[in-house]
Amino acid sequence: MRRTIDFLLGDWLGIAELLERPRFADHSRETFAQVLDTCERIARERYAPFNRLVDTEEPRFDGERVILPQATHAAWAAYAESGMLSASQDQNIGGMQLPYTVEAAANGFFGKASVSIGGGLLTVGNANLLMAHGTAAQKEVFALNEFSGRWCGTMCLSEPQAGSSLSDVATRAEPDGADFEADPLGPRFRLTGNKMWISAGEHELTENIVHLVLAKIPGPDGKPVPGTKGISLFVVPKKLVNTRGELTGERNDVALAGLNHKCGWRGTTNTLLNFGEGKFTPGGKRGAIGYLVGRPGEGLRCMFHMMNEARIGVGMAATMLGMAGYEASLDYAKQRPQGRPVTEGGKKADAPQVPIIQHADVKRMLLAQKSYAEGALALELYCARLVDEQHTGEADSAREAALLLEVLTPIAKSWPSEWCVEANSLAIQVLGGYGYTRDFPVEQYWRDNRLNMIHEGTHGIQALDLLGRKVVMDGGAGLKLVAGRVNRTIERALQVDHLADHASALAAALQRLGAATKAAWASGVPEEALANATPYLQAFGHLVLAWIWLDVGLAARERLAADDAFFRGKLQACRYFFDYELPKIDAWLAVVASRNPTCREMREEWF
CATH class of the missing domain: 1.20.140.10 (Butyryl-CoA Dehydrogenase, subunit A, domain 3)
Incomplete structure (x- = not known):
């Protein structure tokens, strides 16, 4: 895999071009390679040997704390020590100012070695959100401690009764006293409610856990604003802290309600959390203390x-x-x-296997x-x-x-x-x-x-987002831009032996996708267009991957002499995708273009 990553970063994406930009000027090809080397080594030594262990020794709750294998603690410590939690952050806050492209490639080694142990995906995302939308104090106290690995972070959206339907979120946030806006960490609220499917929601890997929680605040009439407009975001620490980032010794009113036992990813805790159930009552009041992030609503x-x-x-x-x-x-x-191999004379029973x-x-x-x-x-x-x-x-x-x-x-x-x-x-x-x-x-x-x-x-949510919003926003500007990039690759590939046929096939597929997109929305009725959003997503995805493979194939074709077997393998995989996979889009696009009503018209009682 490492050779493929090096080829994609260096030969295909030209990652060295980023070195000319001021933000990455202190780096070099060598420092990029060192980051990849380090992560590959940690993944090989601290993650891969324990992938089966964390699958069989699931997290368990002993009544007081969640128990994880020692290997998970060691893996987290090694990951945090590597600096990857702050890889893309500014150097003046302890980051490496790495390109995200290098960071993503380096993190890939951990996912391959043991995705179940996990890396810093949610913690980094949590901290990055606070750096973008949080107050100065929230950045200093919460985000920086997450980047250092001292604390970790979660994302609390779903609830037992509201998964993808976020407008039905029932968790509530009430201002914590008349002076709630005066808290140095941000406007202080008390949260009550339940959150479900929270990855890494409870453990002892770090001394604190920073939850980002969606909840509804009261409107002018004192009642929660309906729909998604009333949803606000709060940073809710597991343990309360002061403005210096020190633990106060008080536990916030956030309680583990249960561990979910999953088909996979068994090494990572997945939790149901209760906010404000009264098990912990900081300040003698009911509700978990949370600080508003960004503006209300x-x-x-x-x-x-x-x-x-x-x-x-x-x-x-x-x-x-x-x-x-x-x-x-x-x-x-x-x-x-x-x-045994099949020859012109048929199989020979006495031939070796x-x-x-x-x-x-x-x-x-x-x-x-x-x-x-x-x-x-x-x-x-x-x-x-x-x-x-x-x-x-x-x-x-x-x-x-x-x-x-x-x-x-x-x-x-x-x-x-x-x-x-x-x-x-x-x-x-x-x-x-x-x-x-x-x-x-x-x-x-x-x-x-x-x-x-x-x-x-889920796929269905991504499909609705793609067909219902992304390809039609701004008069289809995004779709036109993707088509422009695809056509650039097609024009180059038409001039290359053995790739010209692929280029022609991709051009025809792009035309069919465009026609199907228009046909889906021809009636102007969203229900008709979106009933087949998932087949549209599948067709669009296959077209994008064909484009990616053709572009990668062009880079491989230019370098055949350097490593014939390696690059011929790339070209043969490209050929496979065009011969076996790209033709699948016709069936998907057919139901999209005709606004096929089969699924939409199916009735509950017919099942």
Whole structure:
């Protein structure tokens, strides 16, 4: 995998160009390589050996605290010590000012070694949100302690009765006294309610946990404002702190209500938290103390700052699990003897068995995995490069990058989450019966990866976002920009032997996608257009991956002489995607373009 990362960063994305920008001027190719080396080593030594352990020794609550294996504590300590929690932050607050592209690639090693142990995804996202929307005191007290690894962070959105439907959030926040606005840490409120599916919501890895919580505050009439307009965001520490970031010795009124026992990601706690149940009553009042982040009623706007980062992170996690399964099944296929080759004269019973990798159908399954996992990796790094462009590029280029990210983020989250799970399924199939046992890791990779289809917004949510908002906003400006980038690659590939046919196929697919988009909205009735949003997401995702593969294929074609086998493998995976995967979009787009009513018209009583 490291060779592929180096190729994508160096030869394809031209990451060295970022060194010319003032923010990254203190870095070099060597420092980028050192970061990758360090993370690869920590992942190999502190994460990978314990991946099975944390799967079998799930978190447990002893009545007072949550117990995790010592290996998890050691892994967190090594991760925090590496400086990766503040990798992209300013040097004057202890950061490395790394490009996000390098940070994302480096974090990929941890996801591949043991996504179940986890890294700093939520903590970094939490702290980054506070740096963008918090007060000076909230940055100093909460964000900086998260970047140092002293504390960690969570994101508390969902509730038992409100998952994706955030307008139904029932958690309430009331001003804490007449002088609630005078607290140095921000306007102080008391929160009551329940939050569900909170990753890392309770543990002893760090001395404190910083929860970011969505809740509704009273409107002018004293009642909660209905819908999403009444939702505000609060920073709620597990243990109360002063303005110097010191623990006061008081526990906030945040209580563990239960641990969720999951199919995968068993090494990370997943919790139900109660806020303000009266188990802890700081100041003698009911309710967890929380400090308002940003303006009242703008909680979702602030939280989506964190969620968009998290969605790229989830896509990378799914990608790395797909990569791990691919490498495991590839190694097995090279060593497992079974069957004999089919020749013109048929099979020869007395011929020696051959490794199963020599059979065409096994090659098909391995090629599919390679095209999914390596294509997804290229997509995630491309999106990470757009983040760097958005933050450090010239004004016009930064605006384009931001718009491209708007359209591509649903793909970056959802496509690897679906197709790298399929890669894991194929890895199990390559191993046959052995793949279904715990003697090999591929079944765990599948279980761990299955959660990513739900994490940070399900496929259906991403599909509604893509077709219902992203491709139609600003008169379709984002879709036009993506089409422009795709057409640039097509124009280059049309001039290259063995890639011209792929370019023509991609051009035709792009035209069909555009036509289907218009047809979906032709009636102007959202219910008709969005009934088939998920097939649209699948088709759009496959088109984007075909584009990515064609662009990667151009870079590989230029470097064939350098490492013939490595780059021919890339070109063959590209060929596989165009021959086997891209044709699938026709069936998906057919139901989109016709505004097929089958699902919409199905009635509950018919099931």
